[in-house]
Amino acid sequence: MLQYSPSLDLAFTALADPTRRAMVERLSSGAASVSELAAPLAMSMSAVVQHLKVLEASGLVVSQKTGRVRTCRVQPEALSAAERWLNDRRRSAEHRLDRLGALLGAAAPEQDTTT
């Protein structure tokens, strides 16, 4: 039953931190340098780089260095894998609740008006 998915472990761990979610949010509207990513965050550049490393390890973000500038990009397909896991579980749970509702409806039919 226990299907081990290291990539989901890393993706959900990366997303559990509000700073890293803010970085993903920034990058989802366009590529950015590390300095641009750090600008709105009230923390040291080395803390930002540590968060970036967690995001890169998860595959949610990739970065490339050109000259002295490292440009970061979000990877939509990595977001999609985590989203799909949640979607499958939610749909399964909702489907079960719908069936339960139908069963309860069948067990308690509308009031008999002939009596």
Place this chain on the structure above:
Amino acid sequence: MLQYSPSLDLAFTALADPTRRAMVERLSSGAASVSELAAPLAMSMSAVVQHLKVLEASGLVVSQKTGRVRTCRVQPEALSAAERWLNDRRRSAEHRLDRLGALLGAAAPEQDTTT
């Protein structure tokens, strides 16, 4: 820029562990007692209870004790909140890539066949 969402912190933290994902997966197909949840997991009952507490703190799972049996249920709307966060970011990133593709297409139009 940094929008602090404690509930997303807790949900993604809860989902970062494969045992807790297995428990959510089991519960998405129907309510279960703690013993039923523990049965397929190779760990002590107290470890299972600890994982359950993390899931309950995140709002992904609720439990109710009747007599000596604690029954656990997944909360689809809590899964939905995390799913929506991912969906919004992914769509934003894909939209940006589509626009980039269109811009590149406009900058390099189809080969001129008149020359």
